[in-house]
Amino acid sequence: MAAVPASSTRFDRRRAQTRSALIKAAQDLLAEGRTGVPIQEVTERADVGIGTFYNHFDSKDQLFDAAVVDALEQLADLLDSLDSSLTDPAAHFARSFRLTGRLHRLAPQLSRVLLARGHELSTAPQGIGPRARRDILAAQAAGQFEARDLDRAMVLVTGSMIELGRVLHDRPELDGDAMTDEVTSDVLVALGMTRADADRICSTELPRLDDLTTDLLDDPARTATP
Amino acid sequence: MAAVPASSTRFDRRRAQTRSALIKAAQDLLAEGRTGVPIQEVTERADVGIGTFYNHFDSKDQLFDAAVVDALEQLADLLDSLDSSLTDPAAHFARSFRLTGRLHRLAPQLSRVLLARGHELSTAPQGIGPRARRDILAAQAAGQFEARDLDRAMVLVTGSMIELGRVLHDRPELDGDAMTDEVTSDVLVALGMTRADADRICSTELPRLDDLTTDLLDDPARTATP
Numbered sequence: 001m002a003a004v005p006a007s008s009t010r011f012d013r014r015r016a017q018t019r020s021a022l023i024k025a026a027q028d029l030l031a032e033g034r035t036g037v038p039i040q041e042v043t044e045r046a047d048v049g050i051g052t053f054y055n056h057f058d059s060k061d062q063l064f065d066a067a068v069v070d071a072l073e074q075l076a077d078l079l080d081s082l083d084s085s086l087t088d089p090a091a092h093f094a095r096s097f098r099l100t101g102r103l104h105r106l107a108p109q110l111s112r113v114l115l116a117r118g119h120e121l122s123t124a125p126q127g128i129g130p131r132a133r134r135d136i137l138a139a140q141a142a143g144q145f146e147a148r149d150l151d152r153a154m155v156l157v158t159g160s161m162i163e164l165g166r167v168l169h170d171r172p173e174l175d176g177d178a179m180t181d182e183v184t185s186d187v188l189v190a191l192g193m194t195r196a197d198a199d200r201i202c203s204t205e206l207p208r209l210d211d212l213t214t215d216l217l218d219d220p221a222r223t224a225t226p
Numbered sequence: 227m228a229a230v231p232a233s234s235t236r237f238d239r240r241r242a243q244t245r246s247a248l249i250k251a252a253q254d255l256l257a258e259g260r261t262g263v264p265i266q267e268v269t270e271r272a273d274v275g276i277g278t279f280y281n282h283f284d285s286k287d288q289l290f291d292a293a294v295v296d297a298l299e300q301l302a303d304l305l306d307s308l309d310s311s312l313t314d315p316a317a318h319f320a321r322s323f324r325l326t327g328r329l330h331r332l333a334p335q336l337s338r339v340l341l342a343r344g345h346e347l348s349t350a351p352q353g354i355g356p357r358a359r360r361d362i363l364a365a366q367a368a369g370q371f372e373a374r375d376l377d378r379a380m381v382l383v384t385g386s387m388i389e390l391g392r393v394l395h396d397r398p399e400l401d402g403d404a405m406t407d408e409v410t411s412d413v414l415v416a417l418g419m420t421r422a423d424a425d426r427i428c429s430t431e432l433p434r435l436d437d438l439t440t441d442l443l444d445d446p447a448r449t450a451t452p
Contacts, residue, residue: 155405182375
């Protein structure tokens with residue numbers, strides 16, 4: 001959900017609430033795979049007037065994009081929230097990369113936006129891009145990754161995550177978890193780890209992401225709790 | 227240019243010649259930055275009837291795409307032809323990656339197609355994708371790269387090349403040659419080289435690509451020699 005700043009005026013708050021309701025309705029429709037609906041169905045579900053829609057979005061596509069970006073922001077929060085027990089920055093980075101890679105198949109709508117907008121997302125001020133940069137910097141500071149320019153590091157990280165998604169969608173016969181972990185290991189080696197350390201980090205157990213994503217995007221039951 | 231098989235019928239040959247003339251006209255227009263012209267101007271330049279156009283392409287966009295794919299095929303041939311003096315497979319791979327990375331700025335139209343279709347090109351049966359796979363296999367056989375699944379290796383290679391292009395277009399203030407060589411080094415390390423070997427390979431002198439690309443896409447003078 002879009003945050004509503006406490007210091008805003010009543011008008012600003014209502015505006016943010018309307019936007020938030022539209023985004024939630026779009027996320028529910030995405031979860032049901034029903035992005036072909038008319039705008040009127042979106043506004044009815046969000047309980048706002050159809051004229052209001054265009055105060056917030058130019059098109060339905062723009063709304064659905066915003067809905068997935070919002071879901072990705074929630075994903076970033078989720079990946080962070082998992083880490084209470086994990087103080088190793090490289091392991092933190094690797095876990096986020098391995099979980100995000102698994103989303104390509106577990107949350108295809110979210111993956112679609114990652115593929116189309118991954119470069120923008122990697123350089124955006126919020127969401128998964130800045131978290132990745134933060135984790136890489138921390139691993140560099142801890143001596144786990146080689147010290148180097150972050151932009152350079154992000155070329156491999158972002159490019160590999162996007163291309164991984166394309167390959168996993170194109171080739172359903174591939175073992176997606178295995179491929180994701182192998183690519184994660186390659187990225188870690190490029191960032192400066194030994195292959196042995198990278199492979200070890202990429203073979204640790206992960207939280208069950210199919211449980212986690214039900215809270216994000218893929219659970220039609222969310223529509224029952226507006 | 228599209229090849230004309232020797233064993234084809236006269237009809238097939240004429241058809242291939244017409245397609246080739248359309249592609250050459252489109253490459254010339256790309257080189258002049260004039261992709262907004264009507265289809266009639268393309269067909270006049272190719273000296274074919276406007277009705278003929280739709281026997282070969284559904285749209286002008288499809289023609290321009292085919293024109294750049296053809297140019298990329300020429301690029302792949304060119305990168306191969308440079309290598310008479312280079313018997314080291316990893317050095318061959320690195321040189322092709324470093325030169326292709328430089329094309330993002332030297333040949334923006336070609337880069338545009340690389341960004342939009344890089345994944346398809348990497349898995350296509352002809353062009354730069356199969357050449358990259360061939361070079362990686364050779365370097366693996368020579369013990370320069372770690373032995374591993376080619377699909378896995380291509381995720382990093384393709385993804386990094388595409389994301390590199392996005393970054394170089396977005397941020398004109400970056401030193402494109404330096405960034406390209408650094409990313410190449412990272413890819414080589416991910417493929418199994420030591421950082422020292424990778425950095426050494428990426429600091430060797432390159433052929434001047436601004437000379438080479440004039441033969442490919444960026445020389446309006448080509449229109450004078452139909």
